[in-house]
Amino acid sequence: MTDLTSLTLAEARKGLADKTFTSLELTDAHLSAIEAARVLNAFVLETPDQARDMAKAVDEKIAKGNAGPLAGIPLGIKDLFATKGVRTTACSKILGNFVPTYESTITSQLWRDGAVMLGKLNNDEFAMGSANETSCFGPVGNPWRRDGSNTTLVPGGSSGGSASAVAALLCMGATATDTGGSIRQPAAFTATVGIKPTYGRCSRWGIVAFASSLDQAGPIARSTRDAAMLLRSMAGHDPKDTTSVDVAVPDYEAAIGRSVKGLRIGIPKEYRLDGMPAEIEKLWSEGAAWLKAAGAELVEVSLPHTKYALPAYYIVAPAEASSNLARYDGVRYGLREQGRNIIEQYENTRAEGFGAEVRRRVMIGTYVLSAGYYDAYYLRAQKVRTLIKKDFEDCFAKGVNAILTPATPSAAFGIGEKGGADPVEMYLNDIFTVTVNMAGLPGIAVPAGKDAQGLPLGLQLIGRPFDEETLFSLGEVIEQAAGRFTPARWW
Amino acid sequence: MSTATHKLLKGSTGDWEVVIGMEIHAQVTSNSKLFSGASTTFGGEPNSHVSLVDAAMPGMLPVINEECVRQAVRTGLGLNAKINLRSVFDRKNYFYPDLPQGYQISQYKSPVVGEGEVQVELDGGRSVSIGIERLHLEQDAGKLLHDQSPTMSYVDLNRSGVALMEIVSKPDIRDAEQAKAYVTKLRSILRYLGTCDGDMEKGSLRADVNVSVRKPGAPLGTRCEIKNMNSITFIGQAIEYEALRQIEILEDGGAIDQETRLYDPNKGETRSMRSKEEAHDYRYFPDPDLLPLEFSQSFVDELKAGLPELPDQKKTRFVADLGLSAYDASVLVAERESAVFYETVLDKLANRARDGKMAANWVINELFGRLNKESRDITDSPVSSEQLAAIIDLIGEGTISGKIAKDLFEIVWQEGGDPRALVESRGMKQVTDLSAIEKVVDDIIAANPDKAAQVKDKPQSLGWFVGQVMKSSGGKANPQAVNELLKSKLGI
Numbered sequence: 001m002t003d004l005t006s007l008t009l010a011e012a013r014k015g016l017a018d019k020t021f022t023s024l025e026l027t028d029a030h031l032s033a034i035e036a037a038r039v040l041n042a043f044v045l046e047t048p049d050q051a052r053d054m055a056k057a058v059d060e061k062i063a064k065g066n067a068g069p070l071a072g073i074p075l076g077i078k079d080l081f082a083t084k085g086v087r088t089t090a091c092s093k094i095l096g097n098f099v100p101t102y103e104s105t106i107t108s109q110l111w112r113d114g115a116v117m118l119g120k121l122n123n124d125e126f127a128m129g130s131a132n133e134t135s136c137f138g139p140v141g142n143p144w145r146r147d148g149s150n151t152t153l154v155p156g157g158s159s160g161g162s163a164s165a166v167a168a169l170l171c172m173g174a175t176a177t178d179t180g181g182s183i184r185q186p187a188a189f190t191a192t193v194g195i196k197p198t199y200g201r202c203s204r205w206g207i208v209a210f211a212s213s214l215d216q217a218g219p220i221a222r223s224t225r226d227a228a229m230l231l232r233s234m235a236g237h238d239p240k241d242t243t244s245v246d247v248a249v250p251d252y253e254a255a256i257g258r259s260v261k262g263l264r265i266g267i268p269k270e271y272r273l274d275g276m277p278a279e280i281e282k283l284w285s286e287g288a289a290w291l292k293a294a295g296a297e298l299v300e301v302s303l304p305h306t307k308y309a310l311p312a313y314y315i316v317a318p319a320e321a322s323s324n325l326a327r328y329d330g331v332r333y334g335l336r337e338q339g340r341n342i343i344e345q346y347e348n349t350r351a352e353g354f355g356a357e358v359r360r361r362v363m364i365g366t367y368v369l370s371a372g373y374y375d376a377y378y379l380r381a382q383k384v385r386t387l388i389k390k391d392f393e394d395c396f397a398k399g400v401n402a403i404l405t406p407a408t409p410s411a412a413f414g415i416g417e418k419g420g421a422d423p424v425e426m427y428l429n430d431i432f433t434v435t436v437n438m439a440g441l442p443g444i445a446v447p448a449g450k451d452a453q454g455l456p457l458g459l460q461l462i463g464r465p466f467d468e469e470t471l472f473s474l475g476e477v478i479e480q481a482a483g484r485f486t487p488a489r490w491w
Numbered sequence: 492m493s494t495a496t497h498k499l500l501k502g503s504t505g506d507w508e509v510v511i512g513m514e515i516h517a518q519v520t521s522n523s524k525l526f527s528g529a530s531t532t533f534g535g536e537p538n539s540h541v542s543l544v545d546a547a548m549p550g551m552l553p554v555i556n557e558e559c560v561r562q563a564v565r566t567g568l569g570l571n572a573k574i575n576l577r578s579v580f581d582r583k584n585y586f587y588p589d590l591p592q593g594y595q596i597s598q599y600k601s602p603v604v605g606e607g608e609v610q611v612e613l614d615g616g617r618s619v620s621i622g623i624e625r626l627h628l629e630q631d632a633g634k635l636l637h638d639q640s641p642t643m644s645y646v647d648l649n650r651s652g653v654a655l656m657e658i659v660s661k662p663d664i665r666d667a668e669q670a671k672a673y674v675t676k677l678r679s680i681l682r683y684l685g686t687c688d689g690d691m692e693k694g695s696l697r698a699d700v701n702v703s704v705r706k707p708g709a710p711l712g713t714r715c716e717i718k719n720m721n722s723i724t725f726i727g728q729a730i731e732y733e734a735l736r737q738i739e740i741l742e743d744g745g746a747i748d749q750e751t752r753l754y755d756p757n758k759g760e761t762r763s764m765r766s767k768e769e770a771h772d773y774r775y776f777p778d779p780d781l782l783p784l785e786f787s788q789s790f791v792d793e794l795k796a797g798l799p800e801l802p803d804q805k806k807t808r809f810v811a812d813l814g815l816s817a818y819d820a821s822v823l824v825a826e827r828e829s830a831v832f833y834e835t836v837l838d839k840l841a842n843r844a845r846d847g848k849m850a851a852n853w854v855i856n857e858l859f860g861r862l863n864k865e866s867r868d869i870t871d872s873p874v875s876s877e878q879l880a881a882i883i884d885l886i887g888e889g890t891i892s893g894k895i896a897k898d899l900f901e902i903v904w905q906e907g908g909d910p911r912a913l914v915e916s917r918g919m920k921q922v923t924d925l926s927a928i929e930k931v932v933d934d935i936i937a938a939n940p941d942k943a944a945q946v947k948d949k950p951q952s953l954g955w956f957v958g959q960v961m962k963s964s965g966g967k968a969n970p971q972a973v974n975e976l977l978k979s980k981l982g983i
Binding site: 104240 | 548552
């Protein structure tokens with residue numbers, strides 16, 4: 001039954017409904033796959049007992065015919081989501097063996113709809129990273145390798161565990177979060193589909209916060225249809241998160257296969273970077289051509305403040321993070337390193353509990369908010385943010401329905417290859433994705449091709465606020481044209 | 492403001508003027524905390540009123556409690572202040588174990604309430620107007636318990652997240668008397684509005700007092716902030732001490748260090764807590780978890796329409812409608828409960844136009860006097876408003892004399908009971924029947940022929956006869972009737 005893991009979510013839904021197999025069988029197949037793939041380090045906590053219990057319970061519901069839209073579908077959960085009674089660490093030593101007494105809104109909606117939890121997925125510590133190398137549980141392996149190479153590559157980050165597990169067929173879909181590209185960049189590195197919905201589309205309640213004004217959860221899945229199914233369950237207004245928006249959640253799956261004829265697709269000239277690899281350029285043109293062939297209209301657009309997005313992001317995000325992470329002080333939960341007084345206890349706890357990248361961002365954030373620097377950094381970054389947002393608004397006001405860009409400036413790279421000497425080298429991974437978070441817009445990454453070494457590459461589509469449906473329709477056109485990409489199993 | 496309303500302090504180099512500004516932290520009366528559903532009940536086992544949000548568990552988010560917003564707006568209206576239809580919550584970042592989030596959610600650049608004004612009454616009928624700079628909403632912190640273990644401190648988060656209103660005055664206060672009167676008035680307004688219980692012992696109302704001194708007319712001096720005062724008396728003492736301390740330093744050629752100080756009521760002095768250099772850099776920035784606080788003018792108008800009558804309005808009404816003196820009216824309105832008691836008495840009077848003023852005298856002199864003597868509160872008065880109204884009715888209608896009424900009051904105080912029934916059962920009724928009194932008058936005149944002869948030359952000795960008649964009637968004779976009868980019988 002191992003081939004059960006290669007089904008798409010939509011296919012599995014049909015098999016479960018037709019009683020071709022049970023959720024328990026489907027779940028067991030995935031649990032075996034997880035066990036066999038531990039070298040990837042995608043899961044930081046496997047919850048097989050809970051998974052089987054949930055599967056059995058949902059099988060009973062399926063038998064009675066009152067199961068939800070995700071009934072029996074085994075999922076992986078990024079370790080940033082609080083799961084009741086199940087250790088939640090944000091892959092940081094500082095949370096230690098923290099076990100929440102509460103369930104995040106998003107995961108509780110998934111369980112409500114019948115999904116099954118396989119375990120908790122690896123991520124960059126507090127979602128700070130673009131290669132899943134900052135996790136206290138160690139790096140995650142990408143199931144993709146360069147042709148003829150044994151080098152293990154990163155799956156991207158911060159949702160590296162989610163992307164790797166979905167690509168390696170360890171789970172049918174995964175939750176993820178995206179603050180500057182943490183869903184879309186790993187999706188692009190692993191030939192999976194990842195969508196960061198509009199800010200406010202999904203509740204942030206129960207998700208360990210990185211940068212509150214940028215964080216947004218979304219799914220990583222193996223097809224646009226699968227992602228649409230997952231997002232429908234994840235999305236929705238939550239009175240416990242006042243930044244979530246009370247807008248009806250459409251049936252995203254209905255957008256799959258919808259005609260894109262007449263849609264205006266913006267091609268932003270500012271995303272054509274100097275020194276951009278030719279194969280990225282080629283992929284982009286190809287994607288545009290596919291959309292055009294499907295009846296969409298291509299227009300060149302300008303997003304003039306794009307070049308300021310990354311520097312502004314690296315002020316806003318660390319500023320919020322420095323404040324959001326202040327609660328990890330060793331007083332109430334998680335790691336506590338004693339000291340002779342309270343200040344020493346803080347210092348010892350936070351020095352021991354936070355990794356290098358988290359400490360760096362906390363320090364940057366503290367600096368940009370401090371007296372005398374606030375206006376020069378934080379306030380200016382917020383002004384840049386407003387301008388970036390306006391760039392997009394102007395563009396949409398001219399009738400553009402969505403914007404097509406590359407998802408990443410390169411394919412996946414080797415563990416330890418980037419950012420060792422200069423963190424900015426790593427930050428540049430998010431050059432095409434951070435603008436979307438800064439503007440609060442929805443963005444989807446879909447696999448579109450491979451580079452010369454056989455590594456997957458993705459394209460990004462950016463949509464109007466709350467118009468995820470158009471992204472699904474357009475994403476599926478690219479998906480159909482590019483075909484499906486599956487890594488050769490080496491683990 | 493005229494200089495006559497405040498006191499200058501004498502130094503060796505001449506007069507000094509004290510300049511005071513205050514930040515009052517008033518706990519908002521609400522069932523639940525500012526950003527969580529946890530209870531705000533005072534007391535309770537440590538950490539028994541703590542939600543996941545209050546404990547800053549990972550992934551928790553604040554949700555504004557609308558009742559707290561309404562309370563802040565009501566308070567702003569009560570302070571004649573500008574209500575800002577859009578305000579912003581900011582994070583004030585610092586580390587302390589009683590602050591689980593590592594930041595306090597407060598309002599920094601855009602508070603919910605802007606400038607306003609409070610009229611403050613001083614002794615001798617003087618009054619001053621004190622400007623309000625702003626009012627904003629913020630979270631309270633938890634409490635550290637240092638007496639639970641010899642080696643560790645414990646944290647109680649019951650107060651963590653409770654809503655506070657910080658009410659900032661302009662530096663308009665000029666001496667300790669004004670400062671005390673300002674806090675008293677503010678407390679009174681808050682209690683009338685029902686937006687803060689004003690209980691300073693429980694910490695529901697605390698003040699940070701900024702004090703500086705200058706030569707009259709000179710620019711503002713460097714200020715010191717005396718933190719966390721929870722007694723009006725101590726506020727007065729601390730200001731007196733601090734002003735003299737600063738004057739002494741300046742007159743010795745020194746300079747004032749801007750710093751935070753604490754008042755020690757046992758020693759009667761302020762001492763340094765931390766200097767400006769040690770002050771925190773709070774790194775304020777807008778809280779990204781909360782949208783700006785926005786509401787409509789009609790929301791404000793609705794709250795305004797529902798406001799209760801405030802002490803100033805009530806005082807004006809008492810003077811105009813009932814003819815009370817300004818002083819009596821101020822005494823009655825100073826505490827909300829006193830005013831409520833008085834007005835309940837009024838409502839129960841048979842003839843409030845005739846007896847309203849008498850009722851005020853009775854509440855102020857007899858009732859407050861007796862309560863003070865026994866250190867009891869008006870809310871726990873043994874004589875109810877209904878009983879007092881009955882006593883006053885009995886006087887007003889002429890059934891008992893004022894003197895008998897005092898005896899009756901004492902009986903009601905001690906034993907309770909319906910005053911009207913008591914007057915009946917104990918035969919306390921005033922005798923107005925002339926024939927009954929006439930007999931007594933005749934007997935007394937007959938028994939004292941000398942005095943009766945003298946009274947024509949010395950009319951003031953009539954009082955002696957009145958006294959005698961009253962005495963032998965057991966105080967029940969109507970004094971006016973006795974007077975007239977005596978006059979006619981004695982031929983004066």
